[in-house]
Amino acid sequence: GAVVSQHPSRVICKSGTSVKIECRSLDFQATTMFWYRQFPKKSLMLMATSNEGSKATYEQGVEKDKFLINHASLTLSTLTVTSAHPEDSSFYICSATEGAGGPSTDTQYFGPGTRLTVL
Amino acid sequence: AQTVTQSQPEMSVQEAETVTLSCTYDTSESDYYLFWYKQPPSRQMILVIRQEAYKQQNATENRFSVNFQKAAKSFSLKISDSQLGDAAMYFCAYRSKGAQKLVFGQGTRLTINP
Numbered sequence: 001g002a003v004v005s006q007h008p009s010r011v012i013c014k015s016g017t018s019v020k021i022e023c024r025s026l027d028f029q030a031t032t033m034f035w036y037r038q039f040p041k042k043s044l045m046l047m048a049t050s051n052e053g054s055k056a057t058y059e060q061g062v063e064k065d066k067f068l069i070n071h072a073s074l075t076l077s078t079l080t081v082t083s084a085h086p087e088d089s090s091f092y093i094c095s096a097t098e099g100a101g102g103p104s105t106d107t108q109y110f111g112p113g114t115r116l117t118v119l
Numbered sequence: 120a121q122t123v124t125q126s127q128p129e130m131s132v133q134e135a136e137t138v139t140l141s142c143t144y145d146t147s148e149s150d151y152y153l154f155w156y157k158q159p160p161s162r163q164m165i166l167v168i169r170q171e172a173y174k175q176q177n178a179t180e181n182r183f184s185v186n187f188q189k190a191a192k193s194f195s196l197k198i199s200d201s202q203l204g205d206a207a208m209y210f211c212a213y214r215s216k217g218a219q220k221l222v223f224g225q226g227t228r229l230t231i232n233p
Contacts, residue, residue, distance in 0.1 A: 032219050038162075043210060043223045091162060097219065107154070108221055110164035 003027055004096050006111035013084055014119055021079045021114045023094030030096035033077040034108060035069060038091045050077050084118040091115050121146045123213050125224035132201045133232050139186075140196045140227050142211030149173075150216040153187065153194045158226075159207040167209070170194065172216075198229075206231045 003026040013019050023033055031052050036044040050056040050071035058064050066088075068080040077096075081088055092115075095108040122145045132138035144153070155167040170178045170187050177185050182199045198205055211224040 034220075041228075043226050044164075046220060049219055093162075093164065095164070107152075107166060107169060109166065110156075112161070112163045 002109040004109050004111040006114050010115045012117045015085050016083055018082045019084055023077045023111050025075045025096045028098045029074040032097045033071055034095045035079050036093045086118045089118045121213050121222050123211055123222050123224040125211055125227050127227045129228045131230040134201055136201055137199045140209050142194045144192050144213050152214045154212040155196045156210045157207045201231050203231050
């Protein structure tokens with residue numbers, strides 16, 4: 001149980017284009033999803049927290065207009081990197097927790113990550 | 120704000136031996152959760168073990184166990200009978216009872232020597 005998927009696993013795009021990354025909870029309803037960025041050999045940096053049906057809460061220093069997050073359903077959250085530039089190249093990871101009362105409410109389960117390369 | 124510190128950037132152990140990864144944290148709270156996550160070369164974060172602060176008993180999952188010292192704010196991970204598949208980055212993480220966010224340590228890269 002508690003499986004989270006991400007799509008695509010890898011994406012290469014040209015500078016100036018937008019890229020959408022999907023995060024899905026496959027066997028549970030995720031009321032809260034998280035988006036992280038990870039640089040090589042570094043820890044995870046939380047970008048934003050999204051709750052289903054409401055606006056995402058961004059961490060300090062993360063540009064809201066550049067990293068658009070939508071959590072339209074209990075099983076899907078999307079991260080759109082708008083007008084991507086080479087410095088946005090990174091490994092993006094999502095995670096999810098189950099709603100209140102579920103067995104996974106206090107544990108984040110992670111997707112496999114998406115490697116974004118902006119040329 | 121809470122902080123998590125993993126003071127060992129790298130560790131290595133012989134296959135079948137036991138290794139302990141250190142983690143300390145700073146908090147003024149009394150109720151919280153602690154986690155160890157494993158990130159193998161595939162980069163998929165995998166939950167290894169979790170501990171609830173109000174439980175005094177140390178959590179155990181097969182070959183993985185923790186030494187939770189609440190007063191010392193220490194949460195070390197012991198891996199027994201190390202296997203080649205245990206090679207990975209290991210992250211210690213803290214979560215407040217009433218919060219959603221995880222606070223991660225810097226990670227420890229574990230190498231298993233055959």
